[in-house]
Amino acid sequence: MHRLIAQSLAKRFGALAVFSDISFELQSGQSLAVVGPNGSGKSTLLMLLLGMYQPTRGAVVFKDGDALMDEDAIRRKSALVSPYLSLYDNLTAEENLVFLVTVSGGNVTGKRINELLSLVGLEGRGMDPVGSYSSGMKQRLKYAAALVKEPAFLFLDEPMSNLDDQGKQMVRDVIEQLRGQAVIVLGTNEQEDYGLADGICRVGR
Amino acid sequence: MESVGLAGRAFAVFAKDLRLEWRSRYAFNTILMFGVTTLAVVSFSLGQSGLPSRLLAALFWIIMFFSAMAALSQVFVREEEAGTALALKLSADPTAVYLGKLFFNLTMLSILTVIITPLFFILTDASASRPALFVMILILGVIGLCAATTLVAAIISKAAMKGALFSVLSFPILILPLMMLVSATDIALAGRGWGDAVAPLQGLLAYGVVMITASLLLFRFVWRE
Numbered sequence: 001m002h003r004l005i006a007q008s009l010a011k012r013f014g015a016l017a018v019f020s021d022i023s024f025e026l027q028s029g030q031s032l033a034v035v036g037p038n039g040s041g042k043s044t045l046l047m048l049l050l051g052m053y054q055p056t057r058g059a060v061v062f063k064d065g066d067a068l069m070d071e072d073a074i075r076r077k078s079a080l081v082s083p084y085l086s087l088y089d090n091l092t093a094e095e096n097l098v099f100l101v102t103v104s105g106g107n108v109t110g111k112r113i114n115e116l117l118s119l120v121g122l123e124g125r126g127m128d129p130v131g132s133y134s135s136g137m138k139q140r141l142k143y144a145a146a147l148v149k150e151p152a153f154l155f156l157d158e159p160m161s162n163l164d165d166q167g168k169q170m171v172r173d174v175i176e177q178l179r180g181q182a183v184i185v186l187g188t189n190e191q192e193d194y195g196l197a198d199g200i201c202r203v204g205r
Numbered sequence: 206m207e208s209v210g211l212a213g214r215a216f217a218v219f220a221k222d223l224r225l226e227w228r229s230r231y232a233f234n235t236i237l238m239f240g241v242t243t244l245a246v247v248s249f250s251l252g253q254s255g256l257p258s259r260l261l262a263a264l265f266w267i268i269m270f271f272s273a274m275a276a277l278s279q280v281f282v283r284e285e286e287a288g289t290a291l292a293l294k295l296s297a298d299p300t301a302v303y304l305g306k307l308f309f310n311l312t313m314l315s316i317l318t319v320i321i322t323p324l325f326f327i328l329t330d331a332s333a334s335r336p337a338l339f340v341m342i343l344i345l346g347v348i349g350l351c352a353a354t355t356l357v358a359a360i361i362s363k364a365a366m367k368g369a370l371f372s373v374l375s376f377p378i379l380i381l382p383l384m385m386l387v388s389a390t391d392i393a394l395a396g397r398g399w400g401d402a403v404a405p406l407q408g409l410l411a412y413g414v415v416m417i418t419a420s421l422l423l424f425r426f427v428w429r430e
Contacts, residue, residue: 052294052429072298080295086288090228091221102217103297105209145292 002064002077002152003027004049004183009058011044018044019203022058028152031175031184033197040204042187043084046155049185050080062153074153076104079146081139082157089131093122093141096130097148108148116144120170135162143174154178156186160193172196211301218297218305222280223312231283232313236276240321243268248328261331262390266383268325269346272317277354278371280306281362290362299425303355307417310351310358318343334396342389342402345409349382352416359427382412 003025010020018041026032034042047053049060051074062069062077069077087096094113101108117126120140125133130141139162146154156175160168175184175196186197194200209217226232247264284290293302322343325331333339354375361370389405 050295052291054429075296075298078295080291082291084288085291085295087292088221088225088289089287090225095221095224099217099221100292100296102209103214103293103301105214105298107209149296 001028002062002069002183004153004185005061005063006049007059007061009045009048009060010056011041011048011053012056020057022201022203024199024201026183026185028183029180030199031179031186031197032199032201033194034185034187034201034203035189035194036202036204037189042189042203043082043157045203046080046082046157046185046187047084050078050155064152072105076106076149077152078155079149079151079153080155080157081142081146081159082155083161084157085142087130087138087141087145090129092127092129093117093133093144094126096141097145100145101148104149106149113144113148116147119147119174120144121166136164136167139163140167140170143171147174151178151182153183154185156184156188158188158190159186159196160188160190211298211304214298214301215304215308218293218302219308219312222305222309225283226309226313232276232279233316235279236272236313236317237320239275240268240272240317241324243271244321244324244328251329256329256331258331258394259387259391261329261394262387264329265325265390266346266386268321269314269318269350270379270383272321273314273350273354274372274375276313277310277351278358278361278367280309280355281358282367285362294428299428300421302428303359303420303424306358307351307355307420310355311347314347314351318347331394333393335393335399338399338402339390339393341406342386342393342409345406345413346382346386348413349386349409349416350379352413352420353378353382356416356420356424356427359424378416382409385409385412 005025006023009022011018022045024032034045036042044053048055062074064073097113098108113126117123120143122137122140130138133141159171163171178184186193284293357371357374357378361367361374364370385405385408389402392402
């Protein structure tokens with residue numbers, strides 16, 4: 001059982017207060033939609049949860065059972081899909097996936113990679129350089145890159161961006177598949193995505 | 206899932222950068238063109254008449270320094286500009302990233318050194334009477350230059366004026382080892398013995414050890430927010 005605990009989080013960039021006093025606790029099988037208008041701090045909150053930003057106040061705690069997880073374990077068990085995240089254009093999709101698993105300390109088989117590429121609708125394109133992909137295909141590959149780590153914590157920022165109807169259904173299927181196993185936090189301003197999560201956290205005015 | 210150790214993760218970063226470089230050849234072409242062009246200008250301007258060993262040593266390390274400045278920042282700048290730094294930060298231990306990038310820069314500068322050094326001797330008519338000493342200086346010089354510039358590259362990668370900032374920040378850190386390198390190279394070119402070069406060699410070794418250790422300790426803070 002994994003748990004993600006946000007304790008009175010606040011973030012400022014200089015004089016600009018992005019948000020203040022955000023608290024929640026999620027455990028495996030629970031999901032939360034962070035919602036708010038553009039510029040309200042949804043992406044900032046997700047980055048802060050992932051340790052990419054330091055909170056101005058408060059703390060983020062990752063637990064595996066009752067034990068605190070260290071940075072290495074958090075990296076290995078967390079995955080992000082975000083418009084701010086890019087994969088390597090000059091590597092193939094397969095090379096990207098193998099690299100991201102290896103640097104996080106794991107191993108992956110060719111069979112598993114093919115399964116994931118098939119799951120996200122990129123079967124037969126694994127050996128193509130990512131630079132030749134459309135923006136929608138890149139977004140699909142980001143889901144494969146997230147799932148290849150078998151995440152216990154999945155963070156999705158604008159989860160449907162650049163995706164066609166089939167791609168959006170793929171995302172719903174992925175979330176449904178992980179719903180029982182992982183902590184899922186998604187940031188969105190699309191009302192139709194709110195239903196993907198069990199609860200809502202509003203940020204911004 | 207089996208676990209990959211720190212060395213395996215660092216090698217993955219190194220191999221990825223080498224593969225990307227092989228496909229684009231951006232950093233290597235930059236560093237090589239800068240090195241060869243500078244060397245050609247220097248040799249044509251000064252001619253081949255017996256130049257003092259001190260001057261030759263200074264010219265050699267000026268060429269190496271500016272070649273390093275031209276391309277060694279690319280390991281981190283490329284990640285930031287392509288937007289891939291976030292994927293790397295989310296997946297990789299900072300120590301593995303630093304070591305992978307350091308070995309990549311060491312490889313780049315070593316290849317440049319292997320190409321530039323014989324050209325330097327041919328074009329300037331210099332002679333290394335102490336080749337073993339000269340090779341030792343080259344090894345310590347490459348390590349020193351890469352150890353300092355890899356950390357500075359990470360610092361400047363998010364800045365707007367990356368190129369200028371890289372040189373400005375690197376220069377004060379590199380002035381000491383460059384002085385030691387010129388001094389030691391002068392000794393090797395003049396044919397003096399190992400005994401005369403002990404002090405600069407010790408200094409360069411210490412510099413490399415201190416810079417790599419400090420970089421390993423500081424890198425995770427530079428690599429974050």
